[in-house]
Amino acid sequence: MADDPGIDQETFDKLVAEGQPERVARAKAKAAAARKARAADASAGNGGGSTGDGGGETPEQVQERVFNELVEEGQPERVARAKAKAAAARAKRAAESESKPEPAKQPAGAGAGAGAAPAAATTGNGANGAGNGAGVALTPEQRQQRVAAALAARTEGGPHERTGGPETKYAGQEHTHRLLAMVPPTGIQQIRGKQDDKAYTWPHLLTAEFVCLMAVTAFLFVFSALAPAPLRELANPNVTPNPSKAPWYFLGLQEMLRYWHPMIAGVTIPLIFGPLGLIAIPYLDRNPSMRPERRKFAYMLFTMFLVASASLTISGSFFRGPGFNWTWPWTDGIWFTL
Amino acid sequence: MGLTDKGLHPTIFDDYRIETVDAGWLQERVKPKRHIGLTAELCILCRACEDVCPWECIWMLAPNIVADAESDEVMTLANTASAVFVIDDNECTRCAICVERCPSDALWLGRTSA
Ligand code: SF4
Ligand code: SF4
Numbered sequence: 427m428a429d430d431p432g433i434d435q436e437t438f439d440k441l442v443a444e445g446q447p448e449r450v451a452r453a454k455a456k457a458a459a460a461r462k463a464r465a466a467d468a469s470a471g472n473g474g475g476s477t478g479d480g481g482g483e484t485p486e487q488v489q490e491r492v493f494n495e496l497v498e499e500g501q502p503e504r505v506a507r508a509k510a511k512a513a514a515a516r517a518k519r520a521a522e523s524e525s526k527p528e529p530a531k532q533p534a535g536a537g538a539g540a541g542a543a544p545a546a547a548t549t550g551n552g553a554n555g556a557g558n559g560a561g562v563a564l565t566p567e568q569r570q571q572r573v574a575a576a577l578a579a580r581t582e583g584g585p586h587e588r589t590g591g592p593e594t595k596y597a598g599q600e601h602t603h604r605l606l607a608m609v610p611p612t613g614i615q616q617i618r619g620k621q622d623d624k625a626y627t628w629p630h631l632l633t634a635e636f637v638c639l640m641a642v643t644a645f646l647f648v649f650s651a652l653a654p655a656p657l658r659e660l661a662n663p664n665v666t667p668n669p670s671k672a673p674w675y676f677l678g679l680q681e682m683l684r685y686w687h688p689m690i691a692g693v694t695i696p697l698i699f700g701p702l703g704l705i706a707i708p709y710l711d712r713n714p715s716m717r718p719e720r721r722k723f724a725y726m727l728f729t730m731f732l733v734a735s736a737s738l739t740i741s742g743s744f745f746r747g748p749g750f751n752w753t754w755p756w757t758d759g760i761w762f763t764l
Numbered sequence: 765m766g767l768t769d770k771g772l773h774p775t776i777f778d779d780y781r782i783e784t785v786d787a788g789w790l791q792e793r794v795k796p797k798r799h800i801g802l803t804a805e806l807c808i809l810c811r812a813c814e815d816v817c818p819w820e821c822i823w824m825l826a827p828n829i830v831a832d833a834e835s836d837e838v839m840t841l842a843n844t845a846s847a848v849f850v851i852d853d854n855e856c857t858r859c860a861i862c863v864e865r866c867p868s869d870a871l872w873l874g875r876t877s878a
Contacts, residue, residue, distance in 0.1 A: 449861070450816050450818070450861060453818035453859055453861060454818040456818065457818040457819050457820075603780065603823075603850035603851065603852055603853075604790070604799075604850065604851050604852075604853045605780075605782060605848065605849070605850055606800065606801065606802040606822070606849035606850060606851045607801075607802035607803070607804040607807065607848075607849045608804060608827065608841050608842055608845035608847070608848050608849070609804045609807045609809060609845055609846045609847045609848075609849070610804060610805070610841070610844065610845055610846065611844065611845075611846050612805070
């Protein structure tokens with residue numbers, strides 16, 4: 427649409443009164459208003475005398491006139507130019523369609539003939555639509571007759587015979603209807619027995635897992651090729667390494683031994699946070715929700731555990747030097763080995 | 765319920781001839797790049813789309829409205845179909861009200877690939 431037709435208030439009120447949702451009513455009212463505007467435009471374009479001088483104008487003249495009118499009305503120039511251009515195009519189309527032979531034999535343009543040249547083609551039935559009240563109220567019987575007549579004509583004349591005769595082959599091309607779909611009988615009988623939220627292991631999970639497997643393998647290959655892992659010198663029982671550190675995953679435990687009695691650091695705490703803690707979890711946290719924002723207690727517990735063990739491990743790894751005494755890595759160097 | 769049941773019909777062809785066209789044709793012919801499409805398998809023939817369209821440009825028609833198709837296959841399909849949907853792409857504003865209305869998600873608004 428070149429110009430905004432506004433809303434046909436009458437139609438809007440009517441549709442709302444009929445109980446249509448407001449959004450639909452508004453759209454339909456807009457359609458009705460546009461249809462009215464176009465009908466008016468078209469009659470002007472066809473030489474109808476709304477402006478008095480419409481008859482002999484060339485499209486260029488129309489463009490200029492409409493532009494001047496709109497500018498005088500105080501429309502912005504840009505809008506005026508666009509609207510004038512649209513009007514000129516309409517006038518041109520109207521002129522072209524007038525020179526076409528026998529427009530009355532067109533079977534029909536669907537709906538309200540758009541823009542130009544609706545006069546001959548859709549007279550009698552006029553603009554259809556519940557919108558503007560001038561609806562094509564074909565009764566179902568009339569409709570049946572119409573279709574029956576068309577079908578009868580078709581059977582008589584063979585499959586290629588058309589009701590309007592051969593010259594109408596491309597008539598109504600103003601409104602070519604696109605075939606959206608042909609609904610097969612199975613389409614309306616389908617039964618959806620399967621759950622929609624079910625996903626199968628193959629391929630949904632297994633493909634992802636396979637990709638992960640490949641990625642991890644590739645990473646390991648690359649990493650092992652780039653990072654050297656040499657063996658150290660032969661072990662000598664007379665010279666033990668200082669500091670003597672556990673593997674990194676036990677460094678947290680070793681760190682705790684610096685603070686507490688071995689009974690507490692090595693047995694009690696690991697026992698509480700290890701087997702007993704794991705057994706206790708389902709009894710401590712009975713919340714079945716899967717959403718993080720509702721599992722504050724569980725997340726808090728796990729975060730505390732994670733932070734504590736991580737800080738113990740980090741300090742054991744990087745802040746303990748000879749004799750497992752505290753060192754600063756930036757002054758005394760790193761005493762961490764894998 | 766529907767406009768159709770009230771006997772309100774647009775003036776339409778009574779003898780559709782089916783011609784096969786490609787996406788290029790569609791793009792050339794009608795300006796918007798997105799078009800309404802219908803997944804026939806999902807349609808339950810409720811005619812709701814026809815009813816809500818403000819421009820009355822989407823229509824469910826009896827299959828015998830199709831007079832002649834270029835391919836036999838299409839003609840067979842037309843003869844066995846439960847309904848034929850046509851849309852007037854020149855009129856359709858792609859407001860997608862029909863898409864929203866369709867209870868079975870059969871209608872969609874999408875691009876045609878050239
Ligand atoms: S998108 Fe809007 S105008 Fe187009 S067929 Fe659907 S309801 Fe009608
Ligand atoms: S609204 Fe959807 S299901 Fe109903 S007739 Fe239209 S396309 Fe088919």
